[in-house]
Amino acid sequence: MFILIYSSFIKKWLMFRVLLLILILFRHVFGGVILAFISEARAVERVFGRGATAVRALQGVAIQVEKGRLLVLKGRSGSGKTTLLNLLGGLDRPTAGSVYFQGKEIGQLSDRERTRIRQKNMGFIFQSFGLFPLMSAAENVEFGLRLSGVPVMEWKDRVRDSLDLVGLSKRAHHRPFEMSGGEQQRCAIARAVAGKPLLLLADEPTAELDSKMGMHISHVFRRLVEEEGMSIIMTTHDPSVLEVADDVCELEDGFILGKVHPQT
Numbered sequence: 001m002f003i004l005i006y007s008s009f010i011k012k013w014l015m016f017r018v019l020l021l022i023l024i025l026f027r028h029v030f031g032g033v034i035l036a037f038i039s040e041a042r043a044v045e046r047v048f049g050r051g052a053t054a055v056r057a058l059q060g061v062a063i064q065v066e067k068g069r070l071l072v073l074k075g076r077s078g079s080g081k082t083t084l085l086n087l088l089g090g091l092d093r094p095t096a097g098s099v100y101f102q103g104k105e106i107g108q109l110s111d112r113e114r115t116r117i118r119q120k121n122m123g124f125i126f127q128s129f130g131l132f133p134l135m136s137a138a139e140n141v142e143f144g145l146r147l148s149g150v151p152v153m154e155w156k157d158r159v160r161d162s163l164d165l166v167g168l169s170k171r172a173h174h175r176p177f178e179m180s181g182g183e184q185q186r187c188a189i190a191r192a193v194a195g196k197p198l199l200l201l202a203d204e205p206t207a208e209l210d211s212k213m214g215m216h217i218s219h220v221f222r223r224l225v226e227e228e229g230m231s232i233i234m235t236t237h238d239p240s241v242l243e244v245a246d247d248v249c250e251l252e253d254g255f256i257l258g259k260v261h262p263q264t
Ligand SMILES: Nc1ncnc2c1ncn2[C@@H]1O[C@H](COP(=O)(O)OP(=O)(O)OP(=O)(O)O)[C@@H](O)[C@H]1O
Pocket: 048, 049, 055, 056, 057, 075, 076, 077, 078, 079, 080, 081, 082, 083, 084, 235
């Protein structure tokens, strides 16, 4: 009797494990196909402040960012580009509507969970660069790798390669105040891409660069999309970035006017 009950329990337990394994495999193999969008905003509103002084920065915005594509957000100053970028990157929460990253609604997550998702999967290039003033260019990049959980043994190569990618190898041991605005911006780019994030979010990443360097960096972004399969969302006014975009989305007064596909 005892043996019968015991063997039926073992059978059920084994079936449960097999089902679990099939589910995990299904998610790994088909997850990417089912979730074609890396990031998505649905009916998003973002209002800053209250009452008479409230600013409606985004109004009913819906956008889908496909995996492995470079999406540019363009529009006049104050049209809502940075606000949308911050929401898609989980740096801010919408007043209404939903924001998803890999199918998961990130606006609903705690600050801690959103931080974990950002550190593991996303790279950011801010308008203000956000470099640590007491660290050299190499140390700034290395710090980014530490946060994104890249194994220590890969740090040295990744720091070297990413500084090389943006043409900053000769400034590896300089601190931000010893670099020009354009060099600081390139250091911020190296830090954001060194961890090979799934999603790179960049706010005016070529604003401080001359046209030749702007063009070079635009092609670096294109290579990251094509060779690493990275998804990129960036805001810009720079025509050289528009040239390498897969999709361009125009914003006006917090609304999306439309999406075009310059490459097709
Ligand atoms: N923290 C805030 N508090 C109040 N208003 C804000 C805040 N952040 C943004 N705004 C307002 O929201 C609107 C959209 O700002 P946002 O920075 O998204 O525009 P943008 O298109 O990125 O502009 P730019 O090209 O100048 O960077 C603007 O009117 C701005 O003044």
